[in-house]
Amino acid sequence: MTVVFDLDDTLYAEMEFVRSAYRAIARRYGLHLLDPMMRASSPREAFDSTGLPIADQLKVYREHFPDIRLPWLSLYTLSMLRNRGHRLGLVTDGRSVTQRNKIRALGLERFIDPELIFISEEVGSDKLSGQAFGRIMALCGENDKYVYVGDNPHKDFVAGNRLGWLTVCLLDGAFGENLFDQSLGGLPIENLPRKIICGLTELLDFDGFAKS
Ligand SMILES: [Mg+2]
Structure with missing residues (x-):
């Protein structure tokens, strides 16, 4: 996976x-x-x-190079998924310098395959275009199963839904001060995640996540 x-x-x-x-x-x-x-x-x-x-x-x-840390539950979830043999990627919208600094400050290179890191400024289009998602599928193969975990129903799940990915929304409970509106009411069906979680560790209990 x-x-x-x-x-x-x-x-x-x-x-x-x-x-x-x-x-x-x-x-x-x-x-x-x-x-x-x-x-x-x-x-x-x-x-x-x-x-x-x-x-x-x-x-x-x-x-600036940010003074931020990877939360313990994120670290735990990423290392468990890696230990179980899953491939991990990142698709984020933003400027290259800003997002690369965050990735380095959080130490995400330990878990995430560098060729599966896609930043919108580098890709040339944002998540809604689906380009990064398509490139991941080209790299990992049509027969793999794909999951996208995000928090913003306005843009995070549209491309994944279109491409048959399992889309998962992490609700605000995780950090308590999400910067964007997460209400799902009134959004078109293609925006809606297939699953909702309140903490990243819930991913570890999904069907098919026990082993790759
Ligand atoms: Mg987000």
């Missing part, structure tokens, strides 16, 4: 990255900026609180 993960708010809480960026901005432009940023209710509000040009803050936000 090939199990492919989204990155932000699936393998770690994206708010941890956001707070890391606030610390990097404060180190660069003044430590007094940190407290108001930490108390802001959104990144936008945090950037406004500093009075600095948005472009300067975004540059640090996107390019």
Whole structure:
């Protein structure tokens, strides 16, 4: 089985990255900026609180090497899946430099096959296009079984559903502060995950995950 993960708010809480960026901005432009940023209710509000040009803050936000850790339950799940012989991949939307820094900071290269890491800026199109998913199938073979685990029903499951993958949505319970709306009501059927989980370790109990 090939199990492919989204990155932000699936393998770690994206708010941890956001707070890391606030610390990097404060180190660069003044430590007094940190407290108001930490108390802001959104990144936008945090950037406004500093009075600095948005472009300067975004540059640090996107390019700093983040101080983030892989949560224990993610580490456990990834290593268990690897030990059981499954191939692991990553499909994430974002800038190459930002997502590559996160991957390195989280130590994901230990678990995830480098040729199965797809970042939208490098691919040239986002998840909805399905390009990264198609390339994974070309690499791993039409006869393999595929799973995609994500958190955002607006874009994470459309391509996988179309290609016959098992799509799995990790609900907010996992980290408690998801950056995006996860409500499934009112979404078209092609957006909906086939399964919903509240913690990554639930993957280990799925049929077919016991052994590859
Ligand atoms: Mg996500």
